[in-house]
Amino acid sequence: MKKFAFSRASRLRLKKEFEAVFASGKKTVTRDLVAWHYPGGDKEKKIGLMVSKKTGGAVKRNRLKRLLREAFRLSRKELKEGTRLIIYPKAGCAMQNLAQARQELDTLRLRARLNDDGK
RNA sequence: GACCGCGGAUGGAGGGCCGCUCUUCCCGCGAGGGAAGGGAGGAACUUCCGAACUUCACAGGGCAGGGUGCCGGUUCAAACUUCGCAGCAUAAUAUGUGCGGGGCAUAGGCCGGGAGGCGGGGGCUACAUCCCCCGUCGACGGAGAGCGCCACAGAGAACAUACCGCCCGCAAGGGUAAGGGUGAAAAGGUGCGGUAAGAGCGCACCGCGUCCGCGGAAACGCGGACGGCAGGGCAAGCCCCUCCUGAAGCAAGGCCAAAAUUGCGCUUGGACUGCCCGUCCGUCCCCCUCCGGGGGGAGGCGCAGAGUGGGCCGCAACAGAUAAAUGGUCCUCCAGGUCCCGCAAGGGGCCGGACAGAAUUCGGGGUACAGUCCGCGGUCUGAA
RNA sequence: GCGCCCGUAUCUCAACGGAUAGAGUCCCGCCCUGCGAAGGCGGUUGUACUGGUUCGAUUCCAGUCGGGCGCA
Numbered sequence: 001m002k003k004f005a006f007s008r009a010s011r012l013r014l015k016k017e018f019e020a021v022f023a024s025g026k027k028t029v030t031r032d033l034v035a036w037h038y039p040g041g042d043k044e045k046k047i048g049l050m051v052s053k054k055t056g057g058a059v060k061r062n063r064l065k066r067l068l069r070e071a072f073r074l075s076r077k078e079l080k081e082g083t084r085l086i087i088y089p090k091a092g093c094a095m096q097n098l099a100q101a102r103q104e105l106d107t108l109r110l111r112a113r114l115n116d117d118g119k
Numbered sequence: 120g121a122c123c124g125c126g127g128a129u130g131g132a133g134g135g136c137c138g139c140u141c142u143u144c145c146c147g148c149g150a151g152g153g154a155a156g157g158g159a160g161g162a163a164c165u166u167c168c169g170a171a172c173u174u175c176a177c178a179g180g181g182c183a184g185g186g187u188g189c190c191g192g193u194u195c196a197a198a199c200u201u202c203g204c205a206g207c208a209u210a211a212u213a214u215g216u217g218c219g220g221g222g223c224a225u226a227g228g229c230c231g232g233g234a235g236g237c238g239g240g241g242g243c244u245a246c247a248u249c250c251c252c253c254g255u256c257g258a259c260g261g262a263g264a265g266c267g268c269c270a271c272a273g274a275g276a277a278c279a280u281a282c283c284g285c286c287c288g289c290a291a292g293g294g295u296a297a298g299g300g301u302g303a304a305a306a307g308g309u310g311c312g313g314u315a316a317g318a319g320c321g322c323a324c325c326g327c328g329u330c331c332g333c334g335g336a337a338a339c340g341c342g343g344a345c346g347g348c349a350g351g352g353c354a355a356g357c358c359c360c361u362c363c364u365g366a367a368g369c370a371a372g373g374c375c376a377a378a379a380u381u382g383c384g385c386u387u388g389g390a391c392u393g394c395c396c397g398u399c400c401g402u403c404c405c406c407c408u409c410c411g412g413g414g415g416g417a418g419g420c421g422c423a424g425a426g427u428g429g430g431c432c433g434c435a436a437c438a439g440a441u442a443a444a445u446g447g448u449c450c451u452c453c454a455g456g457u458c459c460c461g462c463a464a465g466g467g468g469c470c471g472g473a474c475a476g477a478a479u480u481c482g483g484g485g486u487a488c489a490g491u492c493c494g495c496g497g498u499c500u501g502a503a
Numbered sequence: 504g505c506g507c508c509c510g511u512a513u514c515u516c517a518a519c520g521g522a523u524a525g526a527g528u529c530c531c532g533c534c535c536u537g538c539g540a541a542g543g544c545g546g547u548u549g550u551a552c553u554g555g556u557u558c559g560a561u562u563c564c565a566g567u568c569g570g571g572c573g574c575a
Contacts, residue, residue, distance in 0.1 A: 004137060013442060016428080048442060057164090058476050062446090070447050073138070098447065167566090257555075258564090270521035270559090303558030355556055355564040368505070370575045478504065486567070
């Protein structure tokens with residue numbers, strides 16, 4: 001297995017999965033992000049991204065998703081196993097580069113107590 | 120040379136590390152791993168036109184509805200269709216693929232022309248009309264079929280009882296449409312004749328209409344004859360005429376198909392065993408009964424219909440995803456901006472790469488766009 | 504992706520193609536009150552933008568821009 005792999009298994013892909021997290025998950029809010037999270041059944045950590053059209057055009061939205069996906073990919077070993085996470089950047093979100101994205105994701109993880117404490 | 124505007128081209132380059140997606144091959148029981156190769160644009164944006172494609176509808180004709188509107192030339196597709204050639208894939212003369220020619224856009228783009236509107240200048244001594252030139256604009260059939268509207272001002276805004284006038288008349292009344300005034304628009308213009316005053320009432324020129332001739336490929340123009348001249352504007356108001364037009368759209372459409380439900384058929388279930396026999400354990404409810412059993416329901420199994428969740432095709436000619444890939448980060452170079460040091464050559468610091476992201480495909484239009492290059496036009500400045 | 508609709512004051516809505524674009528609300532000033540609320544009087548604020556048709560455009564037409572809706 002690759003160390004920083006990010007395949008389709010790490011993404012929420014079905015409407016059912018999203019709805020399960022919305023229905024029974026907890027909501028955590030930081031300055032720029034809103035997140036829903038829920039401990040899943042298996043060990044896989046999965047992420048889903050939602051970006052509103054209010055954020056901007058397709059280029060801006062894609063850039064935002066790529067940054068957040070990259071931040072998740074690089075720091076996902078710190079995350080608790082089995083986490084299902086949905087991230088929604090707020091409309092006025094001023095995220096410019098990867099460093100800011102990782103910092104935002106870190107504060108989100110601490111605030112939601114999703115750290116991998118080694119079981 | 121600088122600046123501005125318009126049009127066109129281009130839309131940073133190389134590398135390291137970590138990732139995503141597709142195809143082919145290899146390894147692996149599998150999960151997966153590895154190798155090679157492909158992976159956003161001129162606008163992918165917009166959805167303003169059209170073509171292909173798909174499903175539905177469809178005897179023929181008409182109406183309604185929607186659209187179109189001076190003339191000529193030119194421009195058109197990796198889609199579709201037709202023909203020819205080539206050679207690859209394959210068992211194949213079929214199919215796919217490549218090349219070339221033809222067809223195909225009602226209304227688009229570009230170029231040119233013609234009438235027309237507006238503005239400016241000039242000409243006919245002057246006004247008006249008209250003519251010529253320059254600039255500019257436009258979706259440019261019909262107001263000689265009908266309906267409707269035309270504020271304010273003005274007497275009057277459309278089959279005129281004409282306000283001030285002019286003329287006749289003592290007056291009542293009548294005749295006038297020249298002149299004044301209003302307005303975006305008021306019964307063709309100028310001149311002469313004519314008349315009580317006037318008027319296409321008559322005449323000349325111009326304008327308008329009809330017909331004929333000539334020129335032009337056509338729109339149209341020119342000339343001649345005839346008609347005294349019908350009654351304003353608006354059709355991007357309704358409308359009439361010409362011509363075109365079946366509807367919807369890949370979320371089209373086709374296929375596979377859990378669970379639950381519906382229908383039909385069959386039916387004691389499990390363990391021991393390779394299988395049968397056999398043994399053991401479990402065996403819901405109702406009705407009939409000659410106590411052997413039989414029938415029905417529930418349950419179980421199978422099949423079928425429909426088609427939800429979901430998936431596949433449509434969807435690839437070297438992008439082909441589907442909560443939707445084509446990325447992140449660092450270094451060097453190339454442009455660029457700004458600041459500091461310096462007389463200058465130059466050196467250093469900081470910032471930093473336009474607009475923008477495929478979703479069946481193709482063509483045209485529209486819009487956005489840093490920097491660089493090219494062309495055209497304008498203004499300013501300088502030199503000869 | 505495809506198809507469709509709508510843009511008027513801060514907000515909710517009016518306005519046969521006719522001029523100064525209205526009504527409530529908001530805001531501002533004054534009056535009233537010991538102060539405020541309510542009330543009264545007065546005022547500010549504009550047709551998304553750019554062209555075209557027309558004597559004249561919020562209205563008609565075209566194009567940009569910005570919102571919204573439907574379709575599995």
